[in-house]
Amino acid sequence: MPKLPIDPASLIDTSHYPLGSPHDTRYQKSLTVTRTQLERDGCAVIPDFLSPLGLSWLLTEAEERRKSAYFSAITKTNVYFSADDASLAEDHPQRIFLERTNGFITSDCYDDSSASRVLYNWQALINFIQDCLGKDQLYIYEDPVSDMIVNVLKPGSQFNWHFDTNEFTITMLLKSAVSGGHFEYVPNLRNANDECYDEVRAVLSGDTQRVACLPLSPGDLQLFLGRFSLHRVTKNTGLSDRLLLIMSFAEKPGIIGSVERNRELYGKVTEKHLEAQTQRVRADGLMD
Numbered sequence: 001m002p003k004l005p006i007d008p009a010s011l012i013d014t015s016h017y018p019l020g021s022p023h024d025t026r027y028q029k030s031l032t033v034t035r036t037q038l039e040r041d042g043c044a045v046i047p048d049f050l051s052p053l054g055l056s057w058l059l060t061e062a063e064e065r066r067k068s069a070y071f072s073a074i075t076k077t078n079v080y081f082s083a084d085d086a087s088l089a090e091d092h093p094q095r096i097f098l099e100r101t102n103g104f105i106t107s108d109c110y111d112d113s114s115a116s117r118v119l120y121n122w123q124a125l126i127n128f129i130q131d132c133l134g135k136d137q138l139y140i141y142e143d144p145v146s147d148m149i150v151n152v153l154k155p156g157s158q159f160n161w162h163f164d165t166n167e168f169t170i171t172m173l174l175k176s177a178v179s180g181g182h183f184e185y186v187p188n189l190r191n192a193n194d195e196c197y198d199e200v201r202a203v204l205s206g207d208t209q210r211v212a213c214l215p216l217s218p219g220d221l222q223l224f225l226g227r228f229s230l231h232r233v234t235k236n237t238g239l240s241d242r243l244l245l246i247m248s249f250a251e252k253p254g255i256i257g258s259v260e261r262n263r264e265l266y267g268k269v270t271e272k273h274l275e276a277q278t279q280r281v282r283a284d285g286l287m288d
């Protein structure tokens with residue numbers, strides 16, 4: 001690997017995606033294509049976004065930390081990540097629990113000098129994501145455990161159908177499964193006013209009519225609006241891991257995850273989480 005300090009631009013294919021030059025026609029073209037895809041499908045892929053150097057460096061960093069990955073004890077969830085509700089009919093989507101195997105290399109495994117974190121903190125990347133999503137201002141997520149993580153889909157694992165709680169997700173595939181491990185989604189299956197339970201039930205029952213499979217290659221950047229589009233990663237039927245780098249951004253500074261969610265998904269919390277929770281409780285007390 002090249003010597004430090006790392007130039008984040010060397011990790012991106014800047015010949016096609018000149019981050020830091022927003023007036024360049026190639027930058028503007030990427031925005032147009034990405035925004036069109038997002039509007040139509042709730043999903044956009046920017047192919048070969050990472051340079052060969054960037055991909056090999058980020059993959060090496062993930063593989064070096066793979067032994068530290070945490071696998072959640074919760075292995076079955078419904079598409080809403082909510083509890084069972086016995087008052088509903090047995091075939092209600094809220095009562096359909098599917099296998100989910102979650103493994104993450106958490107962000108505390110990366111120090112600030114790692115290439116992955118240098119890229120994540122790069123203002124030109126944040127600006128580009130912001131422009132693609134049409135947001136006024138994005139900030140890095142300040143959660144010390146989960147701001148930038150790697151999802152590990154080990155052989156035999158799957159991340160079953162679900163909706164995201166966050167509006168958008170930014171990922172870079174570092175390593176594909178040799179077989180299986182495909183990203184599938186149903187664009188705009190629900191909307192802000194309607195859960196569309198019948199349509200959700202149909203997909204969970206195996207109806208593939210509206211299901212799209214998104215081909216992804218290592219080095220691609222994916223932007224996904226997962227709040228309304230049901231999605232999953234199919235079972236990894238190969239013999240090696242599928243590795244996906246997830247970068248989180250927020251529309252306000254200082255946002256971090258809850259104690260409960262960090263414990264469940266990542267197996268750890270920090271002083272910062274506990275402090276934030278105390279402040280939340282206090283704020284609620286004042287409201288009362």
Ligand SMILES: [Fe+2]
Nearest residue numbers: 163164226231
């Ligand atoms: Fe998701």
